[in-house]
Amino acid sequence: MKIDDAAARLEALGNPTRLKIYRTLVRAGRAGMPVGRLQERLKIPASTLSHHVKGLVAVGLISQVREGTTLVCHAEYDTMQGLVDFLVAECCVDEKECTPTQTAA
Amino acid sequence: MKIDDAAARLEALGNPTRLKIYRTLVRAGRAGMPVGRLQERLKIPASTLSHHVKGLVAVGLISQVREGTTLVCHAEYDTMQGLVDFLVAECCVDEKECTPTQTAA
DNA sequence: ACCGTATTTCTAGAATATTCGAAATATGAA
DNA sequence: TTCATATTTCGAATATTCTAGAAATACGGT
Numbered sequence: 001m002k003i004d005d006a007a008a009r010l011e012a013l014g015n016p017t018r019l020k021i022y023r024t025l026v027r028a029g030r031a032g033m034p035v036g037r038l039q040e041r042l043k044i045p046a047s048t049l050s051h052h053v054k055g056l057v058a059v060g061l062i063s064q065v066r067e068g069t070t071l072v073c074h075a076e077y078d079t080m081q082g083l084v085d086f087l088v089a090e091c092c093v094d095e096k097e098c099t100p101t102q103t104a105a
Numbered sequence: 106m107k108i109d110d111a112a113a114r115l116e117a118l119g120n121p122t123r124l125k126i127y128r129t130l131v132r133a134g135r136a137g138m139p140v141g142r143l144q145e146r147l148k149i150p151a152s153t154l155s156h157h158v159k160g161l162v163a164v165g166l167i168s169q170v171r172e173g174t175t176l177v178c179h180a181e182y183d184t185m186q187g188l189v190d191f192l193v194a195e196c197c198v199d200e201k202e203c204t205p206t207q208t209a210a
Numbered sequence: 211a212c213c214g215t216a217t218t219t220c221t222a223g224a225a226t227a228t229t230c231g232a233a234a235t236a237t238g239a240a
Numbered sequence: 241t242t243c244a245t246a247t248t249t250c251g252a253a254t255a256t257t258c259t260a261g262a263a264a265t266a267c268g269g270t
Contacts, residue, residue, distance in 0.1 A: 003128065004121055011119025013192075015258080016112040023108070026193075029200030036216060045260050050218050052258090069216050069267045077196075084189050087118075088131075091182075095134030120228085141246060150230050155248050157228095174237045174246050 001086045009059045009083050017044065018052045025062055025075040032065070032074035106191045114164045114188050122149065123157045130167055130180040137170070137179035 013019050020042055025033060039049050053073060056062045060079045064071045118124050125147055130138060144154050158178060161167045165184045169176045 003124060007119055007121040007124045009119075010115050010124065014112055014114075014116025014119040016109055017258085019108060019112045019115065023195075027195050027197065027199040029197030031200050034216085035218095039217095046217065047219080047260055047262090048258080051260090054218085066267085069214095071217065080192060084192060087185060087189060090128075090132050092132065092134030094132040095136050122228085139246085140248095144247095151247065152230055152232090152249080153228080156230090159248085171237085174244095176247065 001082050005059070006083060006086045009061055009079065012055050012059045012061055015052070015055075017042075017048070018056060021049070021052055022056060022061060022075065025073055026080070028075070030074070032072040034067075034070040034072050035064075036070060038073065106187050110164070111188060111191045114166055114184065117160050117164045117166055120157070120160075122147075122153070123161055126154070126157055126178075127161060127166060127180065130178055131185070133180070135179065137177040139172075139175040139177050140169075141175060143178065 013022060021038060024038060024041060035046075035049065035053060038044075038053075039046055042049070044052075053062070053064070057064060061076055061083075063074050063076055065074065066072075118127060126143060129143060129146060140151075140154065140158060143149075143158075144151055147154070149157075158167070158169070162169060166181055166188075168179050168181055170179065171177075
């Protein structure tokens with residue numbers, strides 16, 4: 001994952017409202033959850049909710065599938081895993097640069 | 106971790122400049138890296154760098170220790186792990202709500 | 211074609227973030 | 241105490257984000 005993509009995803013998750021949406025969808029699992037149900041649960045005005053959902057879709061953290069008149073949202077687990085991997089990647093690889101007398105823990 | 110703390114940390118990581126700072130420190134490991142070296146590496150004006158470092162310190166993602174005239178920054182690995190754990194926690198626990206005919210994967 | 215429900219798009223004001231030069235502060239050395 | 245280096249704080253311009261009401265669109269049913 002490129003650093004700008006990671007930053008965009010982290011920024012998307014960095015808003016409390018969006019994070020609540022995302023966490024609700026992560027808990028919802030493969031079944032996902034329609035926008036309308038998210039609205040009931042989180043008590044967010046429809047336009048605000050739609051705006052934030054759009055942001056999460058734009059960075060690939062969630063996806064939407066239309067089922068009749070409702071739009072069901074799903075957390076994209078691969079993207080989440082990629083983001084988590086990005087955060088911990090290459091941890092300590094430059095450690096020797098500053099402490100030549102110590103070996104890795 | 107409370108959701109607002111998680112959101113604040115994700116927001117801190119969601120800025121490309123701050124994410125570069127953070128990733129550099131994660132790679133630097135326990136040895137950490139002084140602000141001045143971060144500045145050389147990332148080519149960021151001192152005041153901008155200081156501003157962003159302050160943001161990362163404020164949410165507990167990094168810490169600073171003075172060594173003489175330099176301030177050495179360290180990634181706080183426990184905070185990172187806590188954040189990662191938060192993101193994946195309770196994954197799919199509500200899955201049954203929407204798909205009563207399916208069992209968990 | 212028309213209606214009702216679901217959801218998005220439009221719009222705009224308020225709030226917040228980003229950037230960085232200049233000035234201020236901190237530390238250790240001479 | 242004076243200096244040099246390291247870093248932060250101040251201040252201000254610019255840009256972006258957040259929020260939500262109102263209007264528009266999408267879909268399935270009648």
